[in-house]
Amino acid sequence: MSSGWTEPPAMDQVANAPQIRTLLLTDLVDSTQLVERLGDAPAAALFRAHDRLVLELQQRWRGRLIDRSDGLLLLFERPIDGLGFALDYARELRDLGRQMQLKQLLQMRAGLHVGEVLLWENSPDAVRMGAKPLEVEGLAKPLAGRLMALARPGQILLSATAEPLAHRAARELGERGELLVWKSYGRWRFKGVPEAQEVHEVGEPGLAALRMPAHTPKAWRDLPLWRRPVALAAEALLVAGMAIGAWFLTQPKPAIAFNERDWVVVGDLRNLTGDPRLDDALEQAFRISLEQSRYVNVLSDLKVRDTLQRMQRKPDVQVDRMLGSEIALRDGARALLLPTVSEVGGRLRVSAEVIDPHTQTTVYAVSADGKGVESALASIDDVTDQLRGKLGEALQNVQKTSVPLPNVATPSLDALKAFAVARRLAVTTADREQVLGLYRRALQLDPDFALAHADMARLYASLGEVANARDEWRKALAIPQRLSPQEHQMVELMLMQYDNPQAYFRKAEEYLALYPDDYQTIGRLSSNLWHQRNDFRAAEAMARRAIRPQNERSAVVRYSLGIMLFGQERYDAALEQFRLARGSGFTGAGEFYALLYEARGQHAEADKVHRASTAGRDGWGARSGPSSGSTAASRRAPLLTRAPGRRRPKPMATCWSSCGRTRPWPAWPCSRARAMPGARCSRWRRWWKPRGPRRISSIRRCPPSYACMPACWPPGATTVPVSRRPCAGPKAAARCAIIRPWVNCGRCCWPSRSVWTGSPRARWRGCSRW
Secondary structure: OOOOOOOOOOHHHOOOOOEEEEEEEEEEOOHHHHHHHHOHHHHHHHHHHHHHHHHHHHHHHOOEEEEEOOEEEEEEOOHHHHHHHHHHHHHHHHHHHHHOOOOOOOOEEEEEEEEEEEEEEOOHHHHHOOOOOEEEEOOHHHHHHHHHHHOOOOOEEEEOOHHHHHHHOHHHHOHHHHHOEEEEEEEEEEOOOOOOEEEEEEEOOOOOOOOOOOOEOOEEEOOOHHHOHHHHHHHHHHHHHHHHHHHHHHOOOOOOOOOOOEEEEEOOOEEOOOOOOHHHHHHHHHHHHHOOOOOEEEOOHHHHHHHHHHOOOOOOOOOOHHHHHHHHHHHOOOEEEEEEEEEEOOEEEEEEEEEEOOOOEEEEEEEEEEOOHHHHHHHHHHHHHHHHHHOOOOHHHHHHHOOOHHHHOOOOHHHHHHHHHHHHHHHHOOOHHHHHHHHHHHHHHOOOOHHHHHHHHHHHHHOOOHHHHHHHHHHHHOOHHHOOHHHHHHHHHHHHHHHOHHHHHHHHHHHHHHOOOOHHHHHHHHHHHHHOOOOHHHHHHHHHHHOOOOOOOHHHHHHHHHHHHHHOOOHHHHHHHHHHHHHOOOOOOOHHHHHHHHHOOOHHHHHHHHHHOOOOOOOOOOOOEOOEOOOHHHHHOOOOOOOOOOOOOOOOEEEEOOOOOEEOHHHOOOOOOOOOOOOEEEEEOOOOOOOOOEOOOOOOOOOOOOOOOOOEEOOOOOOOOOOOOOOOOOOOOOEEOOOOOOOOOOEEOOEOOOOOOOOOOOOEOOOEEO
């Protein structure tokens, strides 16, 4: 033994004298597999060479061997001695394996620790019996063992106590000390050791592992909560979420946050090809194709013209980027679409830009190319489908509701151009014959142009030619494959309005569930709830739904809403709606507005507002309905002018049902052809009779075809009033039909006594002028 070793204390000093020593534990990697592979005799020769190597290193580094098996337990005075032994042991093992030409690399693992230990020598008798000469105990021993067990093959691990002492004395190792690599692996917890320990590694490049040890059941890293696997996974997700959010925040945002059922303005088509056939035809085709979407609402051309008028612009001015953006801002539209058709490289290109009306910048641009003019309609379909996808509509909805233009309009560009011009003239000139001529021209070019039949029906209906309108709607329905789903339901709805009112209301609810922003249908349904069901509350609610900035007839609907409120005797609310309608530019009707002032006794104001309306410019004789001007029949009727000095006329009548619910006269409970069964007229106030109201108590019941305010026609007569025809004689053959506010009846007949029976012998009182 080297003279550097200090003898252990006497046995009586052991219990009271713990000593600080450096402990080195080593292990020969895979020694059992090595013996099995070599066999007993070669393995014995290997271990004898190994023991000679260990003895030599002990003497070199002043160590004392305490125990050995396939590993070693050695004590050293200083950590640098233990480290030197471990470094030389690792190198010499490698060389020994090469000398013996082993296929397996000879490696060791080692743990080095400095701590207090208790030392004592066993008795000679115990040594003779196989005991170790020197015993070592203390917490430092299992701690060094845990370090050794944690190390990887070829790895030397040091505790936090041994590492700074060895590191400071590394220069004693000479040049080799300068090449050593020192690494720290943080805090680790060892089984049986109460406190976490710092773990370090030192080694020579090429020999040592120099990487983090692997966790074992008896040793694991003492990680803070935020560095544990679950926490790290959560942190990784958080970081990923923040990174994705930051990416989205740094991306240029689209200028338009488009939502379902938002509105767009379609600007005028720019035709850069020079082909005049494409001017009106493709712009109309673009609208028809885009209007198939239930996700995107298109501001109607009539509404665009109305907004231009309010902007004091000419109706034929081109709607470009600047003007279209202003229209969009005024009418609450989210985007402006600018379609363009051009010729690029011998191909026809249809493109469209989505413009942010606030900044007038292009947000999206889509295009489609085709060969020749014949490809224009297919390209428009492609462009509108792309636009719908860009604006956020689901692809499956686009595919489901997008019908090719040749199927919902016409494959003929000439027919489409005639149709487009007819639509424009119907709005701008209202020339009946010219517009009908253009529609007929479109039908000559394409006899299956169902949309042209539907438009002609709308024109006839607006002119009061119901029979012609029905014929055209039926012709449109006869070609169902050439109508879009929305247009098909609309045509069915219009026919039901005249043929089957009850089915009409059910069908209207189904239609509005699919197309809730069709304000024209909502306004029409409101009027029908009034005319056919006499339900003013429901009509009022429906009318309020149709009052939107995007509705081109919102002023007309406001006037109708005033009538609904008037019928409920809510005079102040009705007056407000009449004023708003007049302020919005609607002057087409004014009778009910005037009658409201009459009911309040403001006769001069009544005359004033009536004369300000289109229908009242010729006096009170030219009555008008709530939604149209005076009819031809009313214009032919003689004017009823008030004679000088006569009193202001009184309200005509108050009618109520047999259950006693009162309704004011504007409600017309008995003035429709389908009068309420059991309705009675208690007071009949004559309109222009200078004497006071005349009470007709003999009228006790109105039959279903009789109205409280009837007009009399001879058999077979049409809607021509009988203001100049006498009502003398039996009137059993005379028919009492609907009195509308715009029909003047100079005389009216009623039975003279008892109950109306409809008998040819019924006697009639003479006819008095209202």
